[in-house]
Amino acid sequence: MKKWKNYLCIFMVSFVALFFSSSFLYAKQINRIASITDINGVSYKVENIKVPFYFALHSIQNRQNNSLIIWTEKFNICIPLSSIISMEKTDRKQGNYSKGDIYKVTYLIDDRQETIFGGLHEISAGVPRLNGKTKVGDLLADFNLGVYKLKKMTFPSGSASPIKSNTNNTNKAIIHFLDDQKILVANLSTYYHYHTTKGYIVGGKTRHVFETSFGVGKGAARAVLQFNQIDKIIFHPVEKKAFAKNKITVKSVKGIEYPSESTGYTTFTGIFSGGQFSVSSKYIKEIDFVHNK
Numbered sequence: 001m002k003k004w005k006n007y008l009c010i011f012m013v014s015f016v017a018l019f020f021s022s023s024f025l026y027a028k029q030i031n032r033i034a035s036i037t038d039i040n041g042v043s044y045k046v047e048n049i050k051v052p053f054y055f056a057l058h059s060i061q062n063r064q065n066n067s068l069i070i071w072t073e074k075f076n077i078c079i080p081l082s083s084i085i086s087m088e089k090t091d092r093k094q095g096n097y098s099k100g101d102i103y104k105v106t107y108l109i110d111d112r113q114e115t116i117f118g119g120l121h122e123i124s125a126g127v128p129r130l131n132g133k134t135k136v137g138d139l140l141a142d143f144n145l146g147v148y149k150l151k152k153m154t155f156p157s158g159s160a161s162p163i164k165s166n167t168n169n170t171n172k173a174i175i176h177f178l179d180d181q182k183i184l185v186a187n188l189s190t191y192y193h194y195h196t197t198k199g200y201i202v203g204g205k206t207r208h209v210f211e212t213s214f215g216v217g218k219g220a221a222r223a224v225l226q227f228n229q230i231d232k233i234i235f236h237p238v239e240k241k242a243f244a245k246n247k248i249t250v251k252s253v254k255g256i257e258y259p260s261e262s263t264g265y266t267t268f269t270g271i272f273s274g275g276q277f278s279v280s281s282k283y284i285k286e287i288d289f290v291h292n293k
Contacts, residue, residue: 076279217261
C-alpha cells in the first residue's frame with residue numbers, strides 16, 4: 001500500500017509540475033503581443049500576429065513559416081516573427097522592395113541581438129501583410145496591415161525565441177562577395193526550380209529543388225561535382241556585352257580546374273551567423289569550401 005502511495009505522490013507532483021510549466025509556456029506565448037504603429041500614427045496591440053503563408057521565398061532552404069524575408073542588397077535573410085524584437089521603418093530607400101522602404105530589424109539569434117537594415121522582399125502576390133487580432137472597443141477584430149504601411153513594431157522584452165545559427169554542420173564554406181565582404185556558412189546547397197505537368201491533366205506544379213552539387217562544363221554537356229569534391233568556385237567578372245555568358249572556374253579538391261560557362265546565375269542557400277539566407281551568384285566573387293581544414 002505504501003508503494004502505491006509513493007507512486008501516487010510521484011504522479012501528482014509530476015502532474016502539478018507539468019501543469020505549471022505548460023501554463024508558463026502558454027502565458028509566455030499569449031503575452032507576446034505586438035505593439036504596432038502605422039504610417040498614420042495609429043497604434044494597435046495585436047495578438048496572434050502572423051505573415052500569411054503565400055508570402056514565401058522558396059530559394060531559402062529550411063525557411064520557417066510565419067517569417068519575413070529581409071533583402072540586404074546582397075542576400076535574403078529569413079527572420080521568423082517569433083525571433084523579432086523590433087522593426088522600424090527608416091528614411092533610407094532601396095530598389096523595388098516593399099515600395100523601396102528600408103527597415104531596421106532587431107532580432108534574437110543564439111544568445112545575442114542582431115540588427116540589420118534591409119527591404120522586404122516582394123513576390124508576385126504583392127507585399128507581405130501582417131495579420132492578427134486587435135481590440136476595437138470591447139470587440140476582438142481582425143487586423144490586416146500591409147508591411148509597407150508599418151512605421152514601427154515592437155514585442156515585449158524577453159519574449160523573443162532565438163534563431164539557432166549552429167554553423168557546426170556539413171557543407172561549410174566561406175563566401176567572398178564582390179565588395180570583399182565574406183561570411184562563413186554551413187548547410188550550403190544550390191537551389192533551382194522547374195515546372196512539371198507530370199500527373200496533371202490540366203496545369204502542373206512548380207517543384208523546388210535543393211542540391212549539394214554544382215554543374216560544370218560548356219554548352220549542352222554538363223558534369224556534376226558534389227560539394228565534397230570541390231575546393232573552390234570562382235565567378236569571373238561578366239563581360240558587359242549582349243548575350244555574354246558567365247565565366248566560372250571550379251577547382252576540385254584534387255587540384256583539377258574545370259572551366260565552365262553559364263547563361264544564368266546560381267542561387268545558393270544555407271545558414272550563417274545572421275540566420276537562414278539565399279544569395280545569387282551575381283553578388284559572389286568566390287566560394288571556398290572548408291572541408292574541415
